[in-house]
Amino acid sequence: MQAAVIERPGVVSVQDVADPVPGPRDVVVAVRAVGICGTDIHLLDGELPYDRYPVVPGHEFYGEVVDAGSDVSRDHVGRLVTVDPNMPCRTCAECRRGRANLCERYEALGVTTDGGAAELVRVPSDLVYELPEGVSEVGAILTEPLACAIHGFDVLPRNAQDRYLIYGAGTMGLMMGLLANDLAPDPATVIEPNASRRALAESFGLRVVSSPSEIDPDERWETVIDCSGVVEAIEDGLRRVRRGGVLQCFGVAEPDAIVKLRPFDVYRNEITVVGSMAVHNSFDRAHRLAQTWGDEKLAPMVTHDFSLAAYGGAVQTFRDGAGLKIAIRPGGAA
Template sequence: MKVAEFQGIGTIRIEERPVPKPSPSEVIVRVMVCGICGTDQHIYHGKPGSASVVAPRVLGHELAGEISAVGEQVTSFAIGDRVTVDPNIYCGRCNHCRGGRMHLCDHLKAVGVTQDGGMAEYVTVPAANCFSLPAMLTFEQGAMMEPLGCCLHGIAQLDIKPGASAVVIGGGYIGLLMVQLLHLYGASPIVVSELDKSKHAIAVELGATCAYSPVDTDLMSVREEQASGGFDIVIECVGRAETMQTAIHMAGKGGQILLFGVADPSTDITVNPFEIFSKELQIKGSFINPHTHNAAIALVQQGKVDVTRTISHRFSLEELPDAMASYPSLRVTKGILHLT
């Protein structure tokens, strides 16, 4: 089989390997579609993912495909079944797992991070991490259940009531999923701050009230125009110091702020404690996607969330090394690999 092997910072090469065989509790998935996550780019440039990455490694934690082999203990799936994969593997033994916060597992493993992932024609996955993909859904939709699941976990950190004013900072793929979820919760208005003006119309199409460029528009004036005194909900989906600091300023009294964008580990922000005190702000983080796959599947199956509208680039496996090297210049909203 062919794999795209991450061999160190800035290097991915197409290699050939034997097709793997499953252990008793595993399945082999013939990968049909694999998403390219911002985290894959972070890893490519030497930053950590959800856990440490040791090269050589096949990346890719957003994937869907068909089961081509099953381990002898696997009874829940059969060869030919269509599946979407939750990549995160928890130990079940540490205090976090036993306390119901398994996503904070002290021994977290993940397909495409600590073990080989979906940027390959075949991948080994624990059967417990596979979810049946309904026949009405495509493999592209199936691969996008992981990022949607992450957004669902993030949204669950907030107490969103119908009519709550909201602003999403960053209108990329994740930001536009957040817009759709806020719309489902009944938030109004929903404002998007996004540099790329080509995304503004899509944001409105997917549920935003309006979208602005922070370069051309004073966001503080937008705050007063759309949510006098500040927004009830602020979701930051960029991960840069300046946008996280803006998120705090955009919040109104009693506001809830979700710092969802993945920042460089060396990034620090300047926070005014008096602003947090005087506005009684809640600032929260969100890490991966504990047990959200079924909910993600249901929302897409019901047509409540569109996970493919903002896929902007599709690549073959052979195109991946060049694509990863030039990714920032391609202006990708969401990129995916097709392996068939």
């Protein structure tokens, strides 16, 4: 089969590799589409602490089950599924206290082991979720990011009438903004320098500004969510959290990035800083959210389609910052 293989940091090519063979509890998925996100780029650039090369990237994918291991029901074969790429060990202390997304022996398809930027991928059968009626192709491509966004809200306080400020209107910022709008009395405010992203955010009913300087310096929010991972944005966001409020670091910052924080302000204003790691019991709800939002909201988030052979071009398009979610189609055109 064909697969995009990162041989070592900075070197990716599409090549012929052996077809995956399912272990007893695995299935093999023929990938219909796989999204590219910042994690793939960090992996390609050798910036993740758990890099293992060579590896096939791609953790946001869906496809058809085409083979099943000896301990897996053959009923799976032929089903369209999305895949939770996270593979918790289920034995470490964090897994055993119900926090599998914080597993001490983190493994994930497309990060530490071969993922979906390939025609075929081997997947533990307990990680596949059958695609329900009413989830479109675009919804399937975006299920994993939607599951991340839902988990992001799971770890935030949920107080009636809270208001939200969001840094960044990429795919995740838009999803967080839409989720906030489902809860908040006023539209969430989104800060986004890119004009086309701003236009889409505005069409979604978000209040949009291009930079923090456009916001009244005295305005405060109960919940500030950084979806940019940018130090300056996080530092700015800290200043805009209302007393008793929350700053969420949702976007993935560089591992060694450091932000300035005044402990006195955190103490005096009872500020909570909270993270959000990947997906936690949120895949089924992501399918429901995809049904609810439908293509009206989700289709504009998938802006590019590439063949698997053009993986390098897709990565470059991502780096150029053009568009939002970039989809690769290992199985050919949609």
